[in-house]
Amino acid sequence: MPDPTNMIHFDTITKRYPNGHVGLNQISFRLDRGEMAFLTGHSGAGKSSLLKLIILMDRPTSGGIQVGGYQLSKLRRAQIPSLRRNIGVVFQNHQLLFDRSVFDNVAIPLQVAGFSPEEGARRVRAALDMVGLLNKEKQNPLSLSTGEQQRVGIARAVVNRPPVLLADEPTGNLDPELSEEIMQLFHNFHQAGVTVLVATHDLDLVQRMGKRVLTLDQGQLIRDCQVVSA
Numbered sequence: 722m723p724d725p726t727n728m729i730h731f732d733t734i735t736k737r738y739p740n741g742h743v744g745l746n747q748i749s750f751r752l753d754r755g756e757m758a759f760l761t762g763h764s765g766a767g768k769s770s771l772l773k774l775i776i777l778m779d780r781p782t783s784g785g786i787q788v789g790g791y792q793l794s795k796l797r798r799a800q801i802p803s804l805r806r807n808i809g810v811v812f813q814n815h816q817l818l819f820d821r822s823v824f825d826n827v828a829i830p831l832q833v834a835g836f837s838p839e840e841g842a843r844r845v846r847a848a849l850d851m852v853g854l855l856n857k858e859k860q861n862p863l864s865l866s867t868g869e870q871q872r873v874g875i876a877r878a879v880v881n882r883p884p885v886l887l888a889d890e891p892t893g894n895l896d897p898e899l900s901e902e903i904m905q906l907f908h909n910f911h912q913a914g915v916t917v918l919v920a921t922h923d924l925d926l927v928q929r930m931g932k933r934v935l936t937l938d939q940g941q942l943i944r945d946c947q948v949v950s951a
């Protein structure tokens with residue numbers, strides 16, 4: 722991936738779904754390399770729609786998106802896996818495989834990247850260490866708490882050391898204390914130079930984190946401001 726100053730750049734993005742619904746309406750913003758921001762707004766405001774465009778799970782109806790210097794509309798189909806390797810994604814329902822160990826779950830993204838088993842194991846353990854789960858690598862995710870399972874999902878998202886990390890409601894199932902711990906992990910990756918964009922409903926938590934906040938309302942970006950932590 723090239724190394725531009727703007728890691729994510731939305732230029733007048735509109736997403737109109739086939740049923741005519743406008744999910745995103747003329748959205749423009751830039752996120753610098755290493756910046757951390759929250760994406761917030763009520764249910765249905767367009768948060769997931771926006772994140773899906775960044776990883777090319779969907780295409781905008783009009784406007785341009787650049788991620789890591791790549792103009793997404795110009796990416797060839799064969800380049801999409803390479804784009805996605807540069808973007809870690811964390812979901813609310815972390816989508817872990819319960820018939821595999823914690824270690825094997827985190828190793829999944831490395832299988833397509835072609836690392837040697839030794840280098841792969843080193844990276845998996847480094848990722849588990851970052852989320853505080855090094856001692857649980859042999860366990861089945863079912864034996865872990867919900868917060869720990871979410872950490873496994875985060876380790877899996879960062880095991881390729883992507884320069885961009887996206888999260889869609891990563892604390893949706895967690896109590897306030899665990900939510901804060903998870904957000905602290907995202908903050909650590911941001912401090913290590915990763916560009917982080919987290920979609921969340923949790924306005925209290927957003928307020929405490931004191932970061933830039935992009936607010937969507939019915940597909941419009943109605944606010945883009947820096948929050949001073951409470």
Ligand SMILES: Nc1ncnc2c1ncn2[C@@H]1O[C@H](COP(=O)(O)OP(=O)(O)OP(=O)(O)O)[C@@H](O)[C@H]1O
Binds near residue numbers: 739764765766767768
């Ligand atoms: N494939 C689709 N076809 C039609 N409408 C869609 C489609 N995907 C999303 N929408 C609509 O676009 C709007 C934005 O949805 P989106 O999932 O992005 O919101 P959200 O902010 O992520 O909400 P939530 O917090 O509930 O996940 C909603 O009204 C939704 O119903």
